[in-house]
Amino acid sequence: LAKTTQPISMDSYEGQEVNITCSHNNIATNDYITWYQQFPSQGPRFIIQGYKTKVTNEVASLFIPADRKSSTLSLPRVSLSDTAVYYCLVDRMDTGRRALTFGSGTRLQVQP
Amino acid sequence: EPEVTQTPSHQVTQMGQEVILRCVPISNHLYFYWYRQILGQKVEFLVSFYNNEISEKSEIFDDQFSVERPDGSNFTLKIRSTKLEDSAMYFCASSDDGQGPDTQYFGPGTRLTVL
Numbered sequence: 001l002a003k004t005t006q007p008i009s010m011d012s013y014e015g016q017e018v019n020i021t022c023s024h025n026n027i028a029t030n031d032y033i034t035w036y037q038q039f040p041s042q043g044p045r046f047i048i049q050g051y052k053t054k055v056t057n058e059v060a061s062l063f064i065p066a067d068r069k070s071s072t073l074s075l076p077r078v079s080l081s082d083t084a085v086y087y088c089l090v091d092r093m094d095t096g097r098r099a100l101t102f103g104s105g106t107r108l109q110v111q112p
Numbered sequence: 113e114p115e116v117t118q119t120p121s122h123q124v125t126q127m128g129q130e131v132i133l134r135c136v137p138i139s140n141h142l143y144f145y146w147y148r149q150i151l152g153q154k155v156e157f158l159v160s161f162y163n164n165e166i167s168e169k170s171e172i173f174d175d176q177f178s179v180e181r182p183d184g185s186n187f188t189l190k191i192r193s194t195k196l197e198d199s200a201m202y203f204c205a206s207s208d209d210g211q212g213p214d215t216q217y218f219g220p221g222t223r224l225t226v227l
Contacts (some may be wrong), residue, residue, distance in 0.1 A: 032213045034213070034215070038155070042220055042221065043116075043205070043218030043221050044155060044203070051213075091214060093213050097143040097207050097214050098160070099157035099170070100147075100157065100214075102154050102155040104154060
């Protein structure tokens with residue numbers, strides 16, 4: 001499993017765009033990148049997933065450069081309700097369903 | 113949108129007692145998981161279950177833990193003799209048929225307090 005490194009915490013203000021970068025230098029060819037969000041006392045929630053280039057959904061965008069050694073989760077115009085912990089996970093695409101390994105994540109605090 | 117549900121939301125028990133935590137995974141999912149999160153710590157994997165048997169378990173999942181799918185909808189985690197250190201949030205998750213990248217859908221959790 002590729003090791004991931006992300007900032008421990010970030011602060012932002014409402015209405016700003018927030019970019020959280022995750023490093024995964026040892027990512028393998030068959031690995032994909034997934035981001036989860038966790039609010040206090042709730043289960044992690046899937047946000048977005050990708051393999052390369054850019055993926056966008058109604059919640060966020062995920063930017064993955066050509067070398068795939070990092071990825072950036074972009075949250076447009078955050079609100080107070082985006083205050084949460086964000087986890088970057090890297091896992092194999094071809095090994096079926098396995099345990100997810102969560103790190104400490106990035107604690108995002110959005111201020112008014 | 114389909115979701116994973118868990119009951120109860122909060123369970124208080126005395127040390128040494130047995131508890132059963134219940135989960136209803138998303139209906140067409142085939143893989144089921146239990147994770148736990150001690151207050152202020154990381155989300156930790158306990159066990160995964162597929163085709164009516166355990167497919168993977170962590171070192172946390174010792175003999176005091178067991179899982180069962182008693183019917184077509186429920187998935188349970190039993191802790192036989194609870195210890196103080198079992199106090200945590202327990203999350204159930206499920207995922208689909210194993211094709212392509214995995215996306216696990218988590219329930220809201222059961223807060224277990226062992227006194």
